[in-house]
Amino acid sequence: MKVLYIGGTGNISAASSRLAVKSGMDLYLLNRGKEQIKIDGAKSIIADYTNKEAVIQAIKGHEWDVVVNWMAFTPQDVESDFKIFNGHTKQYIFISSASAYQKPGGHPVITESTPLYNPYWQYSRDKIACEDYLIQRFRKDGFPITIVRPSLTYDTVIPVPICGWKDFTIIDRIRKGKEVIIHGDGTSLWTITHSEDFAKGFNGLLGHRQAIGHSFHITSDEIMTWNQIFEWVAEAAGAPLKAVHIASDFIGSFDENLYGSLLGDKAHSVIFDNSKIKRFVPGFRATIPFSEGIKRTLRWFEADPGRIQMDPAKGQLVDKIIRAYKRGSRSS
Template sequence: MKVLFIGGTGNISTASSRLAIKKGIDLYHLNRGNATVPIAGVRNILGDIRKANEVTELAKHDWDVVVNWIAFTPEDIERDIALFKGKTKQYIFIGSASCYQTPLSYPVITESTPLCNNLWDYSFNKIQCEDRLQKAYREEGFPMVIVRPSLTYDTVIPIAIGGFNEYTTADRILKGKEIIIHGDGTSLWTVTHSDDFAKGFVGLLGLTQAIGHAFHITSDEILSWNMIYGILAESLGHEAHVVHIASEFICAIEPSFTGTLLADKAESVIFDNTKIKTFVPEFKATIPFATGIKRTLQWLDENPENKFINPESNEKIDRILEKYTSKKA
């Protein structure tokens, strides 16, 4: 099976690339040559998908599957439909579970949960991408599949404030500084290790029955935010000095957190993974967060250049804490 990953060496996609190679898939990566993650067995095509003159090599190939890990806007989708219509048997778009109805009218999410999130441009654009692909499938037979990850991690720290591509909150824990947990910390969430995500995702590659369908792929482990931050602190070997602050207050002081909080992580969500398990029976998430985050922290220790402590995030956290303390006083 001949598969093209546009991207393929990111936080989520690297594990899927490795598993695809392990399963004997003939895997190509289209990238700009900036990847720092060597994956043995991958064939590389040098180019930027956003520059038409740099992707002429793609026209020489017919693909069994094309996966775009870095499509974010309807314009990206229009380009891909034009590029790959008649050139691939399956096209997989990486959407986002943040596209689901916000706020939720029912906390258990299935793939039929309405898509509606007007609070975050990222999610709104992903919804528009899905709409265009659904239209192309219905009217033109474009062989699309939609996959919606949710807070998937490997080389990032999956927390709401001062994490993901930052080491800011981890550094605050190590230094004994106060950290913020939104709300009272009891709302429920799911974090998924990329190695687990890959099991479900790679199982969809080339699966004819999946065409026209959407899937989310997450762990079945449900944790409160207090538990997520507590496990992080324990894995760092330090106590977390937590201040609980309402999401609405946080976003009123720092509107830049609206996307990650009010548009995504402020409420409890529970993902029903029945559909991906039905289509890919071998899918099972086996890496609990207490194990996975230790792997992430070890990787960061081995690659300290990725421990990005963002001074702007620190300033925002301190400002929110100061305003909250003043309000309480």
């Protein structure tokens, strides 16, 4: 099976790329050739994805069984893909986001039929608009789409909403005994998925003709509170957790991105029903608990000193929010 990944070396996609190669797929990765992560066994196509003509020239003469775009975020991105790949692939997989689901929803359990609606986060609204466009192309033109909605998925990032992600700032704060913020009272329910587990479900959809026209989310079945998540991060860091619980809307008033990420997603309890992906990919099961996966992530960071970078602006923002919160608490 001949597969093209646009991207394929990122936090979520690298594990899927490795599994695709291991499974015997003829995998091509289209990127700018500057990525630090290399996928052994994958073929490389060098092009800037944002340059449509460059992409057309780079893939000239190729026909695909599957095209996966890990880097499409706006309707313009998928419109361009439709023009390039319509008639040249048997399946096109769009990576959407589970943040597109209605928050708060009418039911605590999220299925693929949960409405898509997010008035808080532009990122999510753009993903919804991408889905709307692709569904129109499927219905009107027979464009063979499959939509996949990852939720919070990690491997080479630290998956906490405040002071986390690609840098080491949250771990540095914990190890130095500094306070960290947990949104709300920390008791809302959440699911975090290791990218190697995500890959097991995702790669089962590649070339799956019955998956065309369908949407799927792929997550772990492990349900945790945010208090538990932060405790496991601190345990992996090897230091006690000094947490300050602050309301999400208060946090969001200091930063637009945090407003969207919290109010439009992580502030709400979410339980994912993975019945559909398990029906289409029999045997799919997530097996990496977060308590183990976060330790793997920290070992990955610490294996290369160049990865251990702190973001002073993040730490300053956390300190600013905590100071403002405590001032308000004392005066109330």
